[in-house]
Amino acid sequence: AQTVTQSQPEMSVQEAETVTLSCTYDTSESDYYLFWYKQPPSRQMILVIRQEAYKQQNATENRFSVNFQKAAKSFSLKISDSQLGDAAMYFCAYRSANFGNEKLTFGTGTRLTIIP
Amino acid sequence: DSGVTQTPKHLITATGQRVTLRCSPRSGDLSVYWYQQSLDQGLQFLIQYYNGEERAKGNILERFSAQQFPDLHSELNLSSLELGDSALYFCASSVGASGTNEQYFGPGTRLTVT
Numbered sequence: 001a002q003t004v005t006q007s008q009p010e011m012s013v014q015e016a017e018t019v020t021l022s023c024t025y026d027t028s029e030s031d032y033y034l035f036w037y038k039q040p041p042s043r044q045m046i047l048v049i050r051q052e053a054y055k056q057q058n059a060t061e062n063r064f065s066v067n068f069q070k071a072a073k074s075f076s077l078k079i080s081d082s083q084l085g086d087a088a089m090y091f092c093a094y095r096s097a098n099f100g101n102e103k104l105t106f107g108t109g110t111r112l113t114i115i116p
Numbered sequence: 117d118s119g120v121t122q123t124p125k126h127l128i129t130a131t132g133q134r135v136t137l138r139c140s141p142r143s144g145d146l147s148v149y150w151y152q153q154s155l156d157q158g159l160q161f162l163i164q165y166y167n168g169e170e171r172a173k174g175n176i177l178e179r180f181s182a183q184q185f186p187d188l189h190s191e192l193n194l195s196s197l198e199l200g201d202s203a204l205y206f207c208a209s210s211v212g213a214s215g216t217n218e219q220y221f222g223p224g225t226r227l228t229v230t
Binding site: 035037042043044045046047050091100101102103104105106108109 | 118147149151158159160161164171172174204206208210217218219220221223224226
């Protein structure tokens with residue numbers, strides 16, 4: 001079974017600065033997908049970014065980028081130019097590419113605070 | 117707005133009771149997933165339906181059941197409720213059931229069992 005570990009329960013960053021959230025995972029599969037979801041105080045789960053394991057290039061979405069290290073099974077999220085609206089819980093998630101196993105496996109989350 | 121709707125938003129009920137949570141997927145999405153978010157268990161996958169058929173089961177209790185109807189909406193039935201069932205229940209949907217299809221989450225139903 002796959003597991004996802006987020007070792008930072010809480011992080012804080014000054015507004016306009018850069019912060020990196022860590023995520024490691026364990027799997028014996030070679031093909032899979034990784035995601036970062038954001039959960040603001042409204043509790044809505046919002047997809048931030050995704051990475052396909054077969055792609056070497058790191059995904060980028062505006063101020064959000066990832067550092068995907070497949071051999072190390074590491075998938076960190078970098079938020080640049082942090083904004084007050086970035087304050088939320090961030091969850092790292094794994095999804096197998098195998099047919100019939102499309103569920104998301106989540107880490108325990110990192111609570112990000114933005115300091116004005 | 118993800119396009120996934122869930123009703124009701126909040127539900128308060130007593131132990132031993134039965135409730136039904138409803139989910140309407142995004143237009144065109146065939147797959148529906150149910151997740152439970154609780155303080156002690158985190159976010160856990162419960163069950164998945166694809167085009168009306170059960171496709172995968174996770175940590176779903178025997179007291180819980182789900183189905184997906186011909187119009188693709190889904191219902192999660194929780195019975196003999198216990199205090200520990202209090203949680204936020206999410207529904208998510210995706211276009212298909214494989215590939216890079218992302219799962220889009222609804223706003224959730226907050227269940228409180230007293």
